[in-house]
Amino acid sequence: MTSPVRLLLADDEHLIRGALAALLGLEDDLVVVAEAATGPEALAMARAHRPDVAVLDLQMPGADGVRVATSLRAELPGCQVLIVTGHGRPGHLKRALAAGVRGFVPKTVSAQRLAEIIRTVHAGNRYIDPELAADAISAGDSPLTAREAEVLELAADGAPVAEIAERAALSPGTVRNYLSSAVTKLGAENRHAAVRLARERGWV
Amino acid sequence: MTSPVRLLLADDEHLIRGALAALLGLEDDLVVVAEAATGPEALAMARAHRPDVAVLDLQMPGADGVRVATSLRAELPGCQVLIVTGHGRPGHLKRALAAGVRGFVPKTVSAQRLAEIIRTVHAGNRYIDPELAADAISAGDSPLTAREAEVLELAADGAPVAEIAERAALSPGTVRNYLSSAVTKLGAENRHAAVRLARERGWV
DNA sequence: GGCCGCCCCTGACATTTGTCATGGCGAGTG
DNA sequence: CACTCGCCATGACAAATGTCAGGGGCGGCC
Numbered sequence: 088m089t090s091p092v093r094l095l096l097a098d099d100e101h102l103i104r105g106a107l108a109a110l111l112g113l114e115d116d117l118v119v120v121a122e123a124a125t126g127p128e129a130l131a132m133a134r135a136h137r138p139d140v141a142v143l144d145l146q147m148p149g150a151d152g153v154r155v156a157t158s159l160r161a162e163l164p165g166c167q168v169l170i171v172t173g174h175g176r177p178g179h180l181k182r183a184l185a186a187g188v189r190g191f192v193p194k195t196v197s198a199q200r201l202a203e204i205i206r207t208v209h210a211g212n213r214y215i216d217p218e219l220a221a222d223a224i225s226a227g228d229s230p231l232t233a234r235e236a237e238v239l240e241l242a243a244d245g246a247p248v249a250e251i252a253e254r255a256a257l258s259p260g261t262v263r264n265y266l267s268s269a270v271t272k273l274g275a276e277n278r279h280a281a282v283r284l285a286r287e288r289g290w291v
Numbered sequence: 292m293t294s295p296v297r298l299l300l301a302d303d304e305h306l307i308r309g310a311l312a313a314l315l316g317l318e319d320d321l322v323v324v325a326e327a328a329t330g331p332e333a334l335a336m337a338r339a340h341r342p343d344v345a346v347l348d349l350q351m352p353g354a355d356g357v358r359v360a361t362s363l364r365a366e367l368p369g370c371q372v373l374i375v376t377g378h379g380r381p382g383h384l385k386r387a388l389a390a391g392v393r394g395f396v397p398k399t400v401s402a403q404r405l406a407e408i409i410r411t412v413h414a415g416n417r418y419i420d421p422e423l424a425a426d427a428i429s430a431g432d433s434p435l436t437a438r439e440a441e442v443l444e445l446a447a448d449g450a451p452v453a454e455i456a457e458r459a460a461l462s463p464g465t466v467r468n469y470l471s472s473a474v475t476k477l478g479a480e481n482r483h484a485a486v487r488l489a490r491e492r493g494w495v
Numbered sequence: 496g497g498c499c500g501c502c503c504c505t506g507a508c509a510t511t512t513g514t515c516a517t518g519g520c521g522a523g524t525g
Numbered sequence: 526c527a528c529t530c531g532c533c534a535t536g537a538c539a540a541a542t543g544t545c546a547g548g549g550g551c552g553g554c555c
Binding site: 247248249263264266267270271277278 | 540541542543544545
C-alpha cells in the first residue's frame, strides 16, 4: 500500500475541527498531521508539516480560506487545497478557483463523502459541489465594473458619500454616479439593497 | 450504572452533525437517538424519540434553535435544551435563556468539553460559556423601545421610509422620528449603521 | 482612424433623509 | 394628583442622496 495522504485541517470551530480530525483519522489511507484555527496559523502549520492536502474553512479569523490558498499555492505547489464552507456564495467559488483551489464543498456533505473528495483532490483531480457550481453559473458574472464594485464595497457599512469619496480618492459626484449605475445594474431600490444583493451573489 | 443520556442532535451541516454524533457516541454514558437538519425536523424527531437532552444549532433552516427550544419546553418539559452556536451574539443568549434553554456554548469548545457540558445540563444545572456571558453583560440591555426596534428591523433591508411606514402602519414622520432616536441611542452615523450595530448586539 | 466602453469629473434638479420643535394620549409611579 | 415615559403625530428645515445631462481622456478593437 502507498503511504497515507497527509492532511492539514484548518477551521476556527474547535468542535468541528476536532470531530473531523477524529473521523478522517479513522480512514486508514488518511492521516491528519496538523490543525489550525486561524489563517496565519494554517500557513505556519503548512510550512512546518508540508501536508499533501489542506482542508480549509472559508471563514476564519486572520485571513480567509481563499487568501490562505493563494499563499499556499505559491509556497507549497505540491499541496492541494480543498475549501469547505458553511454558506457558500457564488463569488467565493469563483475567487477560490482563481486562487488555484482544487475542491470546493459545503459543510452539508457527510464525512464519508468528504474523505472520498479528499482522495479525488489528492489524485490531482478537481471536485466542485454540483449545487454550488449551479448557483455560481446561474448567478453569472458580475455586471459591475471595477470601480463600481469598489465604491459599492466602501458603501457597505453605511458610510456617507463624502467619506466614500475621500477613501476612494474620487469626487463626491463621481461616487454618486457609480453608486447610481451599480444600483441600476443590480435592479435594486437603493444603494443599501444593492450592497445586500451584491453580497448575496458574491460580487463584492 | 444508570441508563445513558439520550441525545437529539440538530444542525444543518451534515459534516458537523455526523462527526459530532460519532464522537459523542464514543462516550459510554451518551447515546445519540436522533438527528435533524432543520428546525421543524428537530421538533418532529424530539416528539418521536423523546430525548433527555437536545443539542441544537442556533442557525438552522425553518426555525432557529431558540424557537425550537421554546416549542420543546412546552411539549417535552423533561427534555433539557443545549444550544451550540458558531458566532454567538449577545442578544441570542438572552433570548435563549428566556426560552428556557439550559446551556449555551460556542462551537469553539472541544467535543470532550461538550460531552461534559451535556452531562451538566442533563443533571439539571445550567452552563453558559463564560466569554459569551461576559459579552452579553457588557453589551447590556437594549436601549431601544419596542417600536424603535420594530421600525429599525423593517429598515434593515434598505427599504425607504414610506415603505416602512406602510408596513408598520405608522405615519412616515413617526417612522423618521423613531429611526432618528434609535440612531441617536446607538451612537450611529445613520440608520444603516444603526441596523448593523443593533444586529451585532443582538437587539433586533 | 473611428467606435466603444470605462474612467473621471461637473452642475443642476427632485427626492429622500435626518433633525428639531411641538403637542396629545395613555399607563405607571412617587 | 402631578410627573415621567413611551407612543403617535404634524410641520418645517437642512443635509444627504438619487438621477439626469453633459464633457474630456484613455485604451482596445474592427
